[in-house]
Amino acid sequence: MITLDNVSKTYGSGPGAVQALKEIDLQVPKGTIHGVIGLSGAGKSTLIRCVNLLERPTAGRVVIDGQELTAMDAAALRQARHQCGMIFQHFNLLTNRTVYDNVALPLELMGQSRQTIRERVLPLLEMTGLADKTKQYPAQLSGGQKQRVAIARALASRPKVLLCDEATSALDPQTTASILSLLQEINRQLGLTILLITHEMEVVKTICHRVGLISDGRLVEDADVGDFFTAPGTQLGREFLNDFLKLEAPQALIERLEPEAGPDTHPVVRLTFSGDSVATPLISRLAREHGIDVSILQAKVESIQGRTLGLMIAELMGSDMQTREALTTLESFDLHVEVLGHVQRTD
Amino acid sequence: MSSALIDLVWQSTLETLYMVAVAGILSALAGVPLGVLLYVTRPRQILAQPVVNTVLGVVTNVGRSVPFIILLVAIIPFTRMIVGSSIGTNAAAVPLTIAAIPFVARLVEGALNEVSPGLVEAAQSMGATPMQIIMKVLLPEARGGIINGLTITIVALVSYSAMAGAVGGGGLGDLGIRYGYNRFNPTVMLITVVVLVVMVQLFQSLGDYLVRKSDHK
Ligand SMILES: Nc1ncnc2c1ncn2[C@@H]1O[C@H](COP(=O)(O)OP(=O)(O)OP(=O)(O)O)[C@@H](O)[C@H]1O
Ligand SMILES: [Mg+2]
Numbered sequence: 001m002i003t004l005d006n007v008s009k010t011y012g013s014g015p016g017a018v019q020a021l022k023e024i025d026l027q028v029p030k031g032t033i034h035g036v037i038g039l040s041g042a043g044k045s046t047l048i049r050c051v052n053l054l055e056r057p058t059a060g061r062v063v064i065d066g067q068e069l070t071a072m073d074a075a076a077l078r079q080a081r082h083q084c085g086m087i088f089q090h091f092n093l094l095t096n097r098t099v100y101d102n103v104a105l106p107l108e109l110m111g112q113s114r115q116t117i118r119e120r121v122l123p124l125l126e127m128t129g130l131a132d133k134t135k136q137y138p139a140q141l142s143g144g145q146k147q148r149v150a151i152a153r154a155l156a157s158r159p160k161v162l163l164c165d166e167a168t169s170a171l172d173p174q175t176t177a178s179i180l181s182l183l184q185e186i187n188r189q190l191g192l193t194i195l196l197i198t199h200e201m202e203v204v205k206t207i208c209h210r211v212g213l214i215s216d217g218r219l220v221e222d223a224d225v226g227d228f229f230t231a232p233g234t235q236l237g238r239e240f241l242n243d244f245l246k247l248e249a250p251q252a253l254i255e256r257l258e259p260e261a262g263p264d265t266h267p268v269v270r271l272t273f274s275g276d277s278v279a280t281p282l283i284s285r286l287a288r289e290h291g292i293d294v295s296i297l298q299a300k301v302e303s304i305q306g307r308t309l310g311l312m313i314a315e316l317m318g319s320d321m322q323t324r325e326a327l328t329t330l331e332s333f334d335l336h337v338e339v340l341g342h343v344q345r346t347d
Numbered sequence: 348m349s350s351a352l353i354d355l356v357w358q359s360t361l362e363t364l365y366m367v368a369v370a371g372i373l374s375a376l377a378g379v380p381l382g383v384l385l386y387v388t389r390p391r392q393i394l395a396q397p398v399v400n401t402v403l404g405v406v407t408n409v410g411r412s413v414p415f416i417i418l419l420v421a422i423i424p425f426t427r428m429i430v431g432s433s434i435g436t437n438a439a440a441v442p443l444t445i446a447a448i449p450f451v452a453r454l455v456e457g458a459l460n461e462v463s464p465g466l467v468e469a470a471q472s473m474g475a476t477p478m479q480i481i482m483k484v485l486l487p488e489a490r491g492g493i494i495n496g497l498t499i500t501i502v503a504l505v506s507y508s509a510m511a512g513a514v515g516g517g518g519l520g521d522l523g524i525r526y527g528y529n530r531f532n533p534t535v536m537l538i539t540v541v542v543l544v545v546m547v548q549l550f551q552s553l554g555d556y557l558v559r560k561s562d563h564k
Pocket of ligand 1: 011012018019020038039040041042043044045046047199
């Protein structure tokens with residue numbers, strides 16, 4: 001439904017130029033919710049603004065539903081934008097229009113009759129839970145309600161694609177959850193394709209099917225959400241994941257960690273594995289086959305898009321030889337092993 | 348106070364109101380579109396036209412920097428061409444209008460600049476044309492600021508009209524100068540000042556009320 005083909009964007013020119021996007025290739029199939037995550041300044045907003053050409057890419061093609069937006073003149077582009085709703089972090093509602101009139105705006109712009117506008121706006125307000133707010137002004141609404149108005153407005157022209165730029169970043173966790181479930185419902189009921197930008201893994205975990213990771217203007221990962229959460233392909237991806245899972249070694253342990261193995265040390269490892277059946281047999285196997293005692297310092301299980309993801313920080317207690325063999329065994333399994341450091345034996 | 352004097356003050360008040368009303372309406376009719384043009388032709392704006400913007404900007408600044416008293420005299424030939432005379436309330440309305448147009452335009456431009464760029468962007472994402480953005484987003488969203496600007500203009504016109512009156516335009520300024528100053532009649536001087544103060548108060552209150560009523564920010 002959405003195809004970005006080798007899209008680049010440079011702001012400005014000369015020595016002060018900022019290359020915000022670098023050769024982005026992205027496909028979002030019909031009916032998917034695709035998340036894009038990245039650190040501040042990575043180019044997320046630029047990416048989503050390039051999709052409906054609020055920002056014109058310096059190079060590359062943008063195709064939505066078979067129409068190449070980058071090849072259109074201004075009039076055709078305006079027409080194509082009716083196919084493409086957008087919501088924003090700060091809602092961008094017109095303060096001097098009521099809720100009803102805000103939602104009616106895209107239809108007014110298309111020149112629809114009052115009758116048609118009424119027939120479209122009322123069900124949308126119903127669906128977004130705003131039926132009793134039609135005559136209110138945005139200033140009288142809470143953040144969550146404002147975003148609902150914005151969603152209803154974005155859907156008024158019956159678009160095929162919905163673009164969300166940090167749509168929940170200004171909301172508290174509870175309101176975020178309710179907005180996300182609304183988006184999910186829209187995706188399921190209307191088969192709408194959603195591209196959403198966020199810096200929160202929670203958002204990706206809750207509603208996305210696929211996720212892209214953008215770093216310094218490059219799309220460095222593009223994976224199924226289940227895969228990304230179980231085995232990110234990049235260091236940055238792992239950092240996002242660890243940060244999200246908040247699985248760090250206890251502070252007391254971190255202070256004792258040394259980067260290099262010594263004559264009298266044990267390795268401390270972080271294991272990331274998918275599927276619930278993997279961990280326990282593995283630990284008993286390490287004990288059985290390598291004579292290792294595994295001391296579990298911290299563990300966590302998350303369910304992501306129906307898949308189970310486990311994380312564990314453990315100290316492998318055994319002789320030098322034993323622990324080395326144990327690590328080799330661990331690496332031969334379908335899990336990610338990261339040696340965090342080494343601690344002095346206390347036994 | 349004699350009834351003749353009351354009559355005179357009343358007559359002058361009406362003349363002032365007439366000059367302010369004519370100049371106010373005409374300058375709004377020309378100044379609002381000019382302000383919109385000044386804004387939308389700015390670089391990176393919806394109808395970015397750097398050359399047009401610079402030219403309009405310079406013209407507007409020239410208009411605003413000429414002292415009113417000089418403008419008043421300098422455009423007498425133009426005034427005569429338009430209203431057929433260089434004295435009277437109609438003649439005074441011409442320089443008042445000319446002076447107020449750039450004033451209104453800058454205030455309108457400032458009011459539009461207060462509209463969040465996010466709103467324009469949202470409208471663009473919906474496929475709005477530049478004209479639709481102006482009519483459905485910029486002007487309605489800047490409504491409070493524009494009414495506020497027009498109020499400031501009206502108040503300024505009240506005092507400028509007194510200056511215009513002094514050179515033969517009639518109105519309260521004329522009255523104050525002729526009776527209050529030249530014939531040294533402090534009562535008349537005081538009355539004109541009081542009427543002007545009350546008038547300004549009323550216009551300001553009315554403007555504030557309209558801003559409050561029209562703005563839902
Ligand atoms: N209009 C602009 N002019 C010049 N540079 C810009 C412009 N917009 C963005 N940039 C630059 O492009 C880069 C990417 O910005 P962008 O807003 O896309 O990042 P982001 O990932 O959305 O960040 P955040 O999470 O903070 O919103 C940044 O270096 C930014 O400074
Ligand atoms: Mg951003």
